[in-house]
Amino acid sequence: MKDLSQVLMNPIRSRIIQYLSIHKEATVGILSEHISDVPRTTLYRHINILEKSDLIKVISEKKIRGSLEKTYVLNIETYSKENTVENATRNAFGFLMKIYADFDRYFSGNQKKPISEIEQIFLGNVSLLLSDEEFKVFMNEMNQVFGKYISNVQDGSRKQRSISIISSPVISEGE
Secondary structure, X not given: OOOHHHHHOOHHHXXXXXXXXXXXOEEHHHXXXXXXXXXXXXXXXXXXXXXXOOOEEEEEEEEEXXXXXXEEEEOHXXXXXXXXXXXXXXXXXXXXXXXXXXXXXXHOOOOOOOHHHOOOOOOXXXXXXXXXXXXXXXXXXXXXXXXXXXXXXXXXXXXXOOOOOOOOOOOOOOO
């Protein structure tokens, strides 16, 4: 199995995982409708990588017109094994490297415009003082905002935008 952080760095595989995390299961046909800007052969290749990495698994198969249609779900056991305190630093690093890789791919192209004119890019950091209860309310509100848009399908006018949010502890100098 490849290093999972390397597998997850790919934006197409991230979209497949995101779809399965929201909708619980999908066939290649359903994924192809939702991720319509990606050719079906490319989608098959990325699904194969996710399956070989044990990040998704087949829960059912049925014959349709002579071919086998598989239904995929996330393999929660794999995610649970990786989501541990011991792996927290490595997982955070993988997350940050995915963001870096996305920026590197984008800016390695033929960008001739000044950054202020490019694709509504935003980098920011905010430090908030919140109780645990206020933080839960804040995260619930963030999830509601994402929920309004997360199931949008490609209609020709939309482009993929990656929005990353990190919540991290802040250690004061005296601690």
